[in-house]
Amino acid sequence: MTPDLVLFDVAALIALGAAVQLLRCREPRAAIRWFAVAVAAVAAVELLLLAPFVAVAALFAGACLVAIFVFVSDLAGPSVAASGGRRRRPLLLGAATIGVLAWVFFGTWGRQLAFPGHDLAPGASFGGLRQLSAGVASDKLVLSIALPLLLFVGALGAVALASRAESEPGDGDRPR
Amino acid sequence: MLPVTNAFYLASLLLLIGLVGLLLRRPLLITLLFLELMLTAAQLALVASSRLWASIDGHALALLAMTIMTVQGAIAAGLALLWLRGRRPDEDPPLL
Numbered sequence: 630m631t632p633d634l635v636l637f638d639v640a641a642l643i644a645l646g647a648a649v650q651l652l653r654c655r656e657p658r659a660a661i662r663w664f665a666v667a668v669a670a671v672a673a674v675e676l677l678l679l680a681p682f683v684a685v686a687a688l689f690a691g692a693c694l695v696a697i698f699v700f701v702s703d704l705a706g707p708s709v710a711a712s713g714g715r716r717r718r719p720l721l722l723g724a725a726t727i728g729v730l731a732w733v734f735f736g737t738w739g740r741q742l743a744f745p746g747h748d749l750a751p752g753a754s755f756g757g758l759r760q761l762s763a764g765v766a767s768d769k770l771v772l773s774i775a776l777p778l779l780l781f782v783g784a785l786g787a788v789a790l791a792s793r794a795e796s797e798p799g800d801g802d803r804p805r
Numbered sequence: 806m807l808p809v810t811n812a813f814y815l816a817s818l819l820l821l822i823g824l825v826g827l828l829l830r831r832p833l834l835i836t837l838l839f840l841e842l843m844l845t846a847a848q849l850a851l852v853a854s855s856r857l858w859a860s861i862d863g864h865a866l867a868l869l870a871m872t873i874m875t876v877q878g879a880i881a882a883g884l885a886l887l888w889l890r891g892r893r894p895d896e897d898p899p900l901l
Contacts, residue, residue: 633807641815648822648842657834664838667819671845674815675867677807680852683867687848690871694841694878701885702834725825772865776872783876790883 637677644670657702665695812853819846833888837881844874 647667654660668691675684823843830836848870855863 631807634811637807637811641811644815645818645822648819651835651838651842652822652826652830657832660835660838664842667842668845671819671849674812674849675852678809678812678852678856680855680864680867683848683852683864683871686868686871687845690875691845693875697878697882698834698838701882701889704886704889768862772869776869779872779876783879786876787879787883790880790887793887 633677637674640670640673640677643667644674658699661695661698661702664698665691668694809853809857812856813850816846816850816853819843819849833885837878841874841878844870844877848874 644667647663647670651660651663651667654663668687672684672687672691675687820843823839823846826839827836827843830839848867851863851867851870853863855861855867
């Protein structure tokens with residue numbers, strides 16, 4: 630077993646464990662924490678897959694999302710945030726999780742043992758800044774324009790929704 | 806060398822867990838977290854595909870998925886704020 634594979638297994642276990650904990654926890658703050666752990670572990674896997682810039686961008690996007698969700702969770706207040714999520718099927722979930730984990734680990738190992746060497750070895754420059762920037766500047770030019778545009782439209786939508794929430798108080802603000 | 810199939814298995818598992826959580830969990834915030842988890846799994850599958858075919862296209866698509874994920878989170882936060890301003894204190898069931 631190579632060091633890369635050991636690191637991958639550790640990161641995959643952390644990601645899966647965090648996702649299962651995300652399924653189990655009731656508190657939104659704890660759920661956000663486990664989500665952050667899962668995103669960090671997935672970023673580590675992406676780093677192992679020779680995608681360092683995607684990994685860094687995933688970490689940055691995950692941090693932004695965690696900040697947004699913590700903000701919303703704080704606004705909701707502890708009484709509202711702690712409630713909800715009563716519909717649970719723990720036995721079904723536990724059995725499904727154990728079955729899928731067994732399928733992944735034993736199935737993957739068995740397949741790698743039976744059919745070795747079907748992995749591709751990319752070149753040393755694969756995933757590097759030069760290749761990524763060359764691809765974005767030539768083939769993916771539309772994408773490189775569409776991404777900031779999409780972010781801009783999303784930010785405008787979020788600001789419009791938030792300002793509408795401030796200008797139009799709902800039933801909760803009516804005097805009783 | 807790292808087997809790419811393991812990354813596909815991990816991505817499919819994360820997608821499955823996200824789908825299960827999306828179907829079983831009711832609070833809005835946690836539902837959004839599971840949606841983001843599913844997008845993260847899709848992004849991981851794109852990166853693994855990129856590695857498998859030794860092409861950079863998957864990385865660019867993964868960046869697109871990441872942008873969609875962030876925009877969705879920002880819009881969802883705005884919607885949650887809108888809902889929080891308009892909700893009644895005795896409203897049942899809570900969405901957040």
